[in-house]
Amino acid sequence: MSATEIPSTPTPASAPGAGVPAVTAPVGAPATDGAIPAPRPAQYGDRRIEYPGRLFIVEGIDGSGKSTQLSLLAQWLRSEGYPVVYSEWNSSPIVRATTKWGKKSKLLTPLTFSLIHATDFSDRVEREIVPSLKAGGIVLADRYVYTAFARDVVRGVNRRWVRELYQFAPVPTQAFYFRVPLYIALRRILSGRSKLKYYEAGMDLGLHTDPPESYKLFQSRLLAEYETIVEEHKLTVMDATLSVEGQQRRLRDAIKASVPRVRRGRLHA
């Protein structure tokens, strides 16, 4: 893990350039780079707002089992009487149609792929995640900004730019990364279905003409990028090779400390 490449603590916006990783190919580096250093905007994580609610998120590549774990967690929290709000990646009703169209017609480039997902996410942040956190809810998100950080950077988008793009996102109470060896995830995904979609397989990267082969290469790059993100943003690593119930036990233990006690449907901090 390249701790030298990415600072492990958020860089204050007042230190321009300090957080810019030494990427070899600065694709998407803003046109202002190299000229007079413009005031850099805050990055994701620079600003932290405290809300009464709690936000737990799961991350990991396809086939890591994170969604299974999150839905089990949701059921448990609900049965304990917590007001649980579930938020999924790519689910804003209005934006979703555009994303679908862009994928179907293969119109999306790394830049528009990044922006349309940020649009979708910001709609959910504004209309679902932040209001629920203000109201004291327990928000569970299946994939979060880290999915964009991984996918967009693997597609060639500038690391810093995408972290600035998502500056508005609240920082989770705790973020869980489901770490899984590539071959296990591939076995889970590739055995269960017939056809991989174009962007899902990373075909737009031109890594391979065969979708399953392209998918493997794409996923291995995502895994590598996730590892740098785990360091950078201090994600809690979960061993996704354990049994489903074993993982769930650990997940529940991990969040117990940070959820308030609940009494008759009302939270007590």
Next chain:
Amino acid sequence: MPNVSLEDLTGWLIVLEGTDGAGRTTHIDRLRLELERAGYAVAETGLTRSDLASRGIRQAKRGNTLGTHAFNLFYATDFADRLEHQILPALRAGFVMLTDRYIYSLIARAIVRGADPAWVRQVYGFAPRPDAVFYLRIEIPDLVPRILTGGGFDYWESGMDVRMGTDLYDSFVRYQGALIQQFDRLAREDDFDVIDATRSVDEIHGYLWDKVSALLDRSPRPAYAPDGAGSDGGPPRS
């Protein structure tokens, strides 16, 4: 993600900015005619004309069901799609790209709706700097009669989504006033050519044509490979 400088492109990127009613469409139409008469290939683009996002934006506007922040990013998506699929291809092919509002309108609108100025700037950091930006500037007292005769106050152009006043007129005045402030700042920062939009159409057109033709004469583009059209094989750039 494009990280383009116009130096690599053979066309010209010319932008007209200004609020609705300032006369952008009129002047783009006239410029286009004149340019084509002079033998230049012309292409046009404007806000929310992308294949990718135009329908989604229209739908979102109808129901006003998208958050303010998400709207800003939706417009950025639309712009990025047009940049990659319309603007850059036209510039590579040596066209004069007449752009009816560029990133500046989007930046101004986002800031007026509360976005962090440094953030919006950075989101649009991928956009190449145009060859020229003409800003048709008009003050509200001159603008209002034009709006009244041109079909009345538009919900979005009045900033009603952020309710800046109790009715369309009050909101319009405050919203457009705030936009003009942002535009004036952008004009200084990005060196716009500011034009008084209350002058006659012919006067403004004459001015625009002088400026545009001077720009095209000053920086002739080689058709394919550099063949001595420019002293160093490329268009002179500042």
